[in-house]
Amino acid sequence: MQQTKRTAFVKATATALGFSFCGISKAEFLKDEAPxxxxxxxxxxxxxxxxLENHFDKRLDPTxxxxxxxxxxxxxxNYAPAKDLAATSELKIAKYAYGEDYHTVVKEKLKTFLDMIQEEIGDVQGRAFVDSxxxxxxxWAQRGGLGxxxxxxxxxxxxxxxxxxxxxxxxxxELDTDEGIKxxxxxxxxxxDACPTDAIPQPYVVDGSKCISYFTIELKGEIPNDVKGKFDNWIFGCDICQDVCPWNSFSKPHHEPRFNPPPELEHMTxxxxxxxxxxxxxxxFSDSAVQRTKLKGLQRNILFLDAEE
Incomplete structure (x- = not known):
């Protein structure tokens, strides 16, 4: 199969599997990202x-x-929900965690994707990755023209x-590559301007150690007192910098049933x-990304908010 036809097959298959966009880059060392x-x-x-300090070379070189x-x-x-629960809930969790863990859902699709490529094109070796x-x-997404x-x-x-x-x-x-966009x-x-913990000290740079998502998910010890009163009732993750972004006025509800929240979640006081x-x-949260904090971590976050009052 010619390279252009292979590329067209890959993109058509991505669409058929429910992916909103597919972009292709040459697998090479990301020299601009290293510094x-x-x-x-x-x-x-x-x-x-x-x-995040580990596997520095692998982060930059896909080969x-x-x-x-x-x-x-x-x-x-896409995971944009039809209804933003944070708009009416007293305590909030990030939209990406409403339903089943995305690692499971998307990884399954990627495995199917690779199987379909191998079935159509032949002996193609590779690996699937979803934020793990x-x-x-x-x-890579920017290089592939996804945004x-x-x-x-x-x-x-x-x-x-x-x-x-x-x-x-x-x-x-080998596939045809896409061009990045401005x-x-x-x-x-x-x-x-909207980040309550000043986690974006300069454009395009996020201080992860000040992010509400870091405090409520990644940090395993006690949450520092100096961020009390700044969480805006988020108990798992945070969507503030996305909610205020004008480009999210163009987001469209997803069509993935596995991302829908359990009905009880909407009515939690x-x-x-x-x-x-x-x-x-x-x-x-039996199959949710919220499992990352476990019940103990979620309770810690709730108690931290209670201590703000």
């Missing part, structure tokens, strides 16, 4: 997320993850905003959250 990552780590912006890699296929999978390995997913990296460091897409997951297939198949943030600083039991936690 940025080094500087970010040097500033300590990763906080206690020490795993170290997949020997003989030729192409990085970057994909967007040292892959610079936003850099640009915004001032809040997230990938922005002109027709879908930023409420989506990024995923990649790194394969040893930055459309302009002079807007809405995300920077502050008192319900305070009294949450192991059984209720399992019922609401």
């Amino acid at each position: 940025r990552v080094e500087e970010w780590l040097k500033r300590g912006y990763h906080g206690k997320m020490s795993y 170290l993850l997949v020997p003989g890699a030729k192409s990085v296929v970057s994909l967007i999978y 390995a040292p892959v610079m997913e936003r850099a 640009w990296i915004g001032k809040n460091s997230l990938l922005l897409n002109r027709s879908h905003g930023s409420f989506f997951f990024l995923a990649e297939l790194i394969i040893d198949l 930055d459309y943030c302009g002079t807007c600083t809405a995300c920077m 502050r008192q319900d959250w305070r009294e949450i039991t192991d059984d209720v936690f399992k019922k609401l």
Whole structure:
């Protein structure tokens, strides 16, 4: 099969599997990213997320993850909900965690994707990645023309905003590559201005150690007292810098039933959250990304908010 036909097949298959966008880049060393990552780590912006210091070379060179890699296929999978529960809930969780864990849902699709490529084209070797390995997913998505990296460091897409997951297939198949697009943030600083913990100290740079998502998910110890009163009732993750982004006015509700929240989640009061039991936690979040904090972590976050009052 000719390279152009292979590329067309890959893109058509991505669409058929429910991915909103598919962009392709040449698998090569990300030389422009290396100094940025080094500087970010040097500033300590990763906080206690020490795993971000690991596998530095692999983060920048996909051929170290997949020997003989030729192409990085970057994909967007929408998770924007039909209803924003944070608009009416007393305590809030990030939209991406409403339903089933995206690692499971999207990884299954990627495995099917790779199977279909192998069935159609032949012996193609590769690996699938969904936010769980040292892959610079936003850099690859930007290279593949899926959008640009915004001032809040997230990938922005002109027709879908930023409420989506990024995923990649790194394969040893040569494909036609896409071109990146320009930055459309302009002079807007809405995300920077809205962040209550000042986690965006300069455009395009996020201090992860000050992010509400870091405090409520990644940080395993006590939450520092100096951020009391700044969480705006978020108990798992935070969507503030995305909610205020003008490009998210173009986001469209997803069509993935597995991302829909359990009905009970919509009606949780502050008192319900305070009294949450192991059984209720399992019922609401048995297959959810919220499992990352476990019940103990979620209770810590709720108590921290109560201490603000």
